[in-house]
Amino acid sequence: MTTINEVARHAGVTPATVSNVLRSRGRVGAETRQRVLDAIDALGYRPHLAARALAEGRAPTLALMVSSIANPFYPEFALAVERAARASGHFVIICNTNEDPLMGRAYLDQIAGTLSEGVLVMNANLDFADLHLTEARGAPVVLCMWEKPNDPPGLPSVAVDFALAGRLAASHLIELGHRRIGAIVGSKVSGIHTPRYEGFVAAMKAAHLTVHAEHVRHAPDTVQGGYAAAHELLSANPEITALFATNDLPALGAIHAAADLGLAVPGDLSVTGITDIQLARESRPALTTVAVPTAEAAKLAVTLLRELIATGTRPSDMAPVLYETSPPRLVVRASTAPPRSARRPSRSR
Incomplete structure (x- = not known):
């Protein structure tokens, strides 16, 4: 592997000059700079990022922590983060x-402040005490897509009004004429999807509709979790004409369950989700959902983190931004329609 010293000898300059050219620092003449760049190309030199991080105490990298890369939303969000970070040279x-707090803590201990200048946290099930400790060690932390804009978490954050997303989805079903609407919540009771469900309940109450406990299921935020919850819900409550799911994956699972129960979507059952992942657009029928501003949230999170890094802001210096x-915004597709005027026959249990 070519070293910086070999580049310096080839260009007839000092290693410090090569370093200044690579980092766009110091005063280097145009002719010298070109000679260094030519030497870099000729020798195929590539900076060793880990070595630079150790030498300078910083790295041109940002860490993005997610709870499960198997969830297709997170790769989509990671791509948006990567685009925003690359634009700033990171x-x-x-x-x-993998939804393991101990693994998350290990990442924070090993990466934050050494291999990465700062940390973006996306629903990674981390203890806030660990995040505050990471801040105190000098590595800024930004929470991505915080679900409660009116309830700041005490850390720099980018928030999305997910309660509004729940209200939009429920209002759409109500406006179509549905009155017996079930809900699949893709988290535990009082879990991360609670604001979405609260928005759904608020819309139902505003329309003077009752949310019956037997019409609600909490399930894993997966296609399989949505399938199991919908199958049980629809089998036990044949009067339901529409299902609201707090995320797209459980909603897609609900469509599969409906098919296995012999129900047409949207003829017999309307289904809505939240997020608008690529699979929502590609499913058949295409899923009606509430799109959240993923790319915008990623760009804001990267911008906020870069500001914290550049200013050296510490948690005690100011209130968290x-x-x-x-x-x-509501995206209406083919999975929702007005309910049938005639009551459907009871389904076999």
Whole structure:
């Protein structure tokens, strides 16, 4: 592997001059700079990022922590983060915690402040005490797509109004004429999807409709979780004409369950989700959902993190910044329609 010293000898300059050219620092004449760049090309020199990080105490990388890279939303968000970071000359390290707080803590201990200048956290099930400790060690932390804009988490954040997303989805079903609407919540009770469900409940109450406990299921935020919850819900409650899911994956699972129960979507059952992942557009029928501003949230998160890095802001210096994205928006596709005027026959259980 070519070293910086070999580049310096080839160009007839000092290693410090090569370093200044690579980092666009110091005063280097145009002719000298070109000679160094020619030497870099001729020798195929590539900076060693880990070595630079150790030498300078910083790295041109940002860490993005996610709870499960198997969830297709996170690769889409990671791509948006990577694009925003690359525009500012940063690389992105993806840290998949696999919903394990201990793994997340290990990432924070090993990467934050050494291999990465700062950390973006996307629903990674991390203890806030660990995140505050990471800040105190000098590595800024930004929470991505915080779900409660009116309830700041005490850390720099980018928030999305997910309660509004729930209200939009429920209002759409109500406006279509549905009155017996079930809900699949893709988290535990009082879990991360609670604001989405609260928005759904608010819209139902505003329309003077009751949310029956037997019409609600909490399930894993997966296609399989949505399938199991919808199958049980629809089998036990044949009067339901529409299902609201707090995320697209459970909504897609609900469509599959409906098919296995002999129900047509949207003829017999309307289904809505939240997020608008690529699969929502490609499913058949295409899923009606509430799109959240993923690319905007990623860009805001990267911008906020870069500002914290550049200014050296410490958690004690000021109140944590919270940026809010533009509102979620309803995207109507083929999975929703008015309910049939005639009551459907009871389904076999």
